[in-house]
Amino acid sequence: MSPPAQIATAVRVADEASWGQLLRALAQTYDIWAPVAEKNRVILRCLSPDELDQVKLDAPPTLLPAKKVYRAPEETLLRFRKGEVEPLGNGQHPWALVGIHPCDLRAIQLLDRVYTGFFADERYSHRRQQNFLVVANCLQPFPHCFCTSFQSGPFARKEYDLAVTPLFGRHLVQAGSAAGEAFLRVLGLPETTGSELAELVAAQAQAEQAVTRKVNTDNLPRLLNMNVDHPVWDQIADRCLSCGACTAVCPTCYCFSVQDRLNLDLQSGERRMAWTSCLIMEFSRVALGHNPRHERVARVKQRLYHKFSYFNDQYGQFGCVGCGRCVDTCVAGIDPVEVLAQLRR
Amino acid sequence: MQESGRPRLAVYKLSSCAGCQLQILNVEDLLLDIAAAVEIAYFPMASRQMDPGPYDIGFVEGAVTSPEEIQRVKQARQQCRLLVALGSCAAFGGVPANKNRFAQRVVEQQVYQHPEVLNSVEARPVEHYVRLDATLRGCPIHPEEFLELVKGALIGATPRLPNYSLCLECRLRENACLFAQELCLGPITAAGCGALCPRLGRSCQGCRGPAEGVNLAGFARLLQEKGYERAIIQNQLGKYAAAAPGVALAMAALRWEEERR
Numbered sequence: 007m008s009p010p011a012q013i014a015t016a017v018r019v020a021d022e023a024s025w026g027q028l029l030r031a032l033a034q035t036y037d038i039w040a041p042v043a044e045k046n047r048v049i050l051r052c053l054s055p056d057e058l059d060q061v062k063l064d065a066p067p068t069l070l071p072a073k074k075v076y077r078a079p080e081e082t083l084l085r086f087r088k089g090e091v092e093p094l095g096n097g098q099h100p101w102a103l104v105g106i107h108p109c110d111l112r113a114i115q116l117l118d119r120v121y122t123g124f125f126a127d128e129r130y131s132h133r134r135q136q137n138f139l140v141v142a143n144c145l146q147p148f149p150h151c152f153c154t155s156f157q158s159g160p161f162a163r164k165e166y167d168l169a170v171t172p173l174f175g176r177h178l179v180q181a182g183s184a185a186g187e188a189f190l191r192v193l194g195l196p197e198t199t200g201s202e203l204a205e206l207v208a209a210q211a212q213a214e215q216a217v218t219r220k221v222n223t224d225n226l227p228r229l230l231n232m233n234v235d236h237p238v239w240d241q242i243a244d245r246c247l248s249c250g251a252c253t254a255v256c257p258t259c260y261c262f263s264v265q266d267r268l269n270l271d272l273q274s275g276e277r278r279m280a281w282t283s284c285l286i287m288e289f290s291r292v293a294l295g296h297n298p299r300h301e302r303v304a305r306v307k308q309r310l311y312h313k314f315s316y317f318n319d320q321y322g323q324f325g326c327v328g329c330g331r332c333v334d335t336c337v338a339g340i341d342p343v344e345v346l347a348q349l350r351r
Numbered sequence: 352m353q354e355s356g357r358p359r360l361a362v363y364k365l366s367s368c369a370g371c372q373l374q375i376l377n378v379e380d381l382l383l384d385i386a387a388a389v390e391i392a393y394f395p396m397a398s399r400q401m402d403p404g405p406y407d408i409g410f411v412e413g414a415v416t417s418p419e420e421i422q423r424v425k426q427a428r429q430q431c432r433l434l435v436a437l438g439s440c441a442a443f444g445g446v447p448a449n450k451n452r453f454a455q456r457v458v459e460q461q462v463y464q465h466p467e468v469l470n471s472v473e474a475r476p477v478e479h480y481v482r483l484d485a486t487l488r489g490c491p492i493h494p495e496e497f498l499e500l501v502k503g504a505l506i507g508a509t510p511r512l513p514n515y516s517l518c519l520e521c522r523l524r525e526n527a528c529l530f531a532q533e534l535c536l537g538p539i540t541a542a543g544c545g546a547l548c549p550r551l552g553r554s555c556q557g558c559r560g561p562a563e564g565v566n567l568a569g570f571a572r573l574l575q576e577k578g579y580e581r582a583i584i585q586n587q588l589g590k591y592a593a594a595a596p597g598v599a600l601a602m603a604a605l606r607w608e609e610e611r612r
């Protein structure tokens with residue numbers, strides 16, 4: 007359990023009316039992206055100002071995570087005509103993400119490492135810069151969550167502008183950045199002197215205990231590297247369908263492919279990017295057709311080794327935030343928690 | 352190419368419903384637009400004018416189901432520089448290949464009053480007899496993909512058509528997954544249709560055939576674990592792609608495992 011010192015201590019209490027006011031104030035500066043429930047699913051989408059009452063703070067994980075805001079599943083990067091290139095903008099309006107889960111917040115930080123590091127991605131960086139993040143702490147984890155293993159939830163610790171915890175019919179709001187603090191001041195939401203901080207600490211402890219799925223992360227990269235031939239890999243390769251769904255929904259999977267498309271005049275066209283996945287055959291194919299991951303077992307391993315070993319080598323952190331989406335999604339029932347546990351048996 | 356300098360295009364029909372050819376006609380306006388780039392030299396369904404080969408690109412629609420069609424598909428191969436399977440019948444046997452599971456005479460008697468006039472063999476995909484240069488999937492094909500292929504041929508580049516699982520496409524479009532309620536073939540079917548059926552709340556019927564590298568045997572086993580009967584699995588997997596590589600093997604493995612138990 008984390009020491010209470012890690013959460014911001016100043017707490018504001020917003021009732022239904024002032025929470026609505028907060029959202030409307032945000033919407034004046036930002037386009038609001040938030041989880042909404044529609045057509046029997048929960049998705050993250052951009053809301054118009056009159057839809058703000060649809061923001062769902064206690065929703066299960068959105069089908070696609072926040073990465074879709076910074077990099078849509080398919081995007082046009084530039085247009086060309088006979089050697090002339092027309093670059094497209096980086097996206098217009100600044101965005102606020104409201105109600106994202108703590109694990110998804112952590113995932114954004116991991117994506118930052120990837121996209122704004124040595125090979126900086128201009129569009130991604132631009133979109134991240136004009137960003138306001140309102141995280142919604144989880145009181146009740148969902149069946150597949152294992153965020154506590156990576157300290158990415160169920161309560162957020164840092165790198166948010168605002169954190170909101172819906173507790174006993176009120177919204178407890180904390181600022182985690184100068185921008186967040188300034189925003190609350192302008193809004194005129196007073197700091198509470200009541201017992202709310204203590205309530206938050208208790209709620210956090212309770213939520214953490216409710217996350218019962220765990221990954222033992224002790225020496226995990228080493229364990230993986232010593233078990234490249236463990237029978238569990240063939241067992242899951244036998245079940246895995248190579249559909250790639252698990253990587254599509256993963257908040258930290260960042261792989262994409264780039265493709266040029268010609269228009270009918272054969273002179274002009276556009277360059278598009280689309281998310282792709284190491285689970286699919288063509289992903290690792292190189293010129294002249296060789297494919298180092300031709301065998302399914304190599305593709306299955308790539309995903310889990312990337313999350314729990316390679317990402318660590320490169321960035322000193324695990325590449326999984328324990329959101330459970332891949333488990334929800336996999337029709338074959340492949341579960342990293344279970345696979346990693348088997349390695350220790 | 353002929354004196355016109357435009358690539359000459361031919362469209363052949365074997366055993367099929369003509370739906371894929373119709374898709375070509377649906378984009379004909381656009382086709383003429385490709386800088387009036389192609390010459391439609393042989394397309395009996397669209398035009399009475401039938402110019403003799405050779406052709407630059409030939410599209411074959413339909414499964415090969417008779418000795419006469421075997422000859423025709425071999426001739427098509429000789430006549431065309433590039434030969435393309437047009438749709439799932441040509442690519443994977445399509446709906447016609449469903450008959451292969453039964454004895455020829457039995458199916459013929461079920462359908463025709465005078466089966467003795469028929470001269471029919473097992474329904475095979477084009478590639479069973481001749482080499483193909485490309486495949487357009489779907490029942491029917493997607494007009495966009497047809498255009499991609501023609502554009503690719505015009506500039507001499509291999510078009511990149513989706514050859515990964517439909518689930519990837521379906522998830523990226525944020526459809527609610529139907530698998531828990533229905534037998535959806537999305538996990539093993541090739542993307543490229545925009546996840547049309549799941550988007551409309553219907554499970555994927557597999558009309559685009561198996562994607563490259565997917566686990567057909569594992570999928571058949573999974574369906575069985577979920578409680579589907581072998582006959583149902585066979586019907587679904589075989590609906591549009593009975594003759595696709597791997598389908599028969601996946602079913603054989605299932606039968607074998609069942610008998611072993």
Ligand code: SF4
Pocket residue numbers: 252255256257258259313325326327328329330331332333342
């Ligand atoms: S690997 Fe699975 S649990 Fe981990 S972040 Fe990705 S989707 Fe979430």
Ligand code: SF4
Pocket residue numbers: 253258259260261282283284285308309310312313
């Ligand atoms: S797991 Fe696969 S798809 Fe995801 S980031 Fe790693 S290589 Fe890319």
Ligand code: SF4
Pocket residue numbers: 245246247248249250251252253285335336337338339340
């Ligand atoms: S979702 Fe499951 S079956 Fe599909 S690629 Fe991922 S692990 Fe394999």
Ligand code: SF4
Pocket residue numbers: 251337517518519521522526527528529530535536537538546549554555
């Ligand atoms: S509805 Fe079908 S195609 Fe879509 S994700 Fe589910 S199994 Fe895959």
